Amino acid sequence: MSQSGGGELVESVAAALRADTADLDAYHRVLVSSIEGLLPASMVEVDYERSLSDRLAGRPGRANAIRLRLGESTLELVSRRGSLVATVAKEVRGVTLSRQEVPVAEWVRQLATYLTRSAEQSAEARAALGRLLGTE
DSSP states (O other): OOSTTHHHHHHHHHHHHOOOTTOHHHHHHHHHHHHBTTBOGGGEEEEEEOOHHHHHHTOOOEEEEEEEEETTEEEEEEEETTEEEEEEEEEETTEEEEEEEEOHHHHHHHHHHHHHHHHHHOHHHHHHHHHHHTOO
16 A cells, blocks of 8 residues: 555545444444445454343444544544534643544544554555455
8 A cells, every 4th residue: 555645545544444334323324334344353442322122132232432532642433413523632642732623524534544644554454355345
């Protein structure tokens, strides 16, 4: 993955990660299947809201928050009153220095940038990114 065309690659990855973000639970399923192999499970946290019927049936419930810990940045999507709120936090040694609400499209672009940079440094991430983009 060369530096030239890096912006185009980021945009391609962002396009592949975009989905209908009106329903966080559905977006969570799309996102997790898309980034599988690109991020270790330890970097992805999902909070679920479980109804009584979910608990009785042993279901995990509906995703209501997704947190991606990407080095010194934490990207978070939270469902609030039927819409998604995207935030980006900068952290150093577990201390949050700043937190900013961003449009969902910007959140996806920052995730795509991180994934693209990871693919430049790792053959395994490069192969997973190729699968996401359909180039492998």
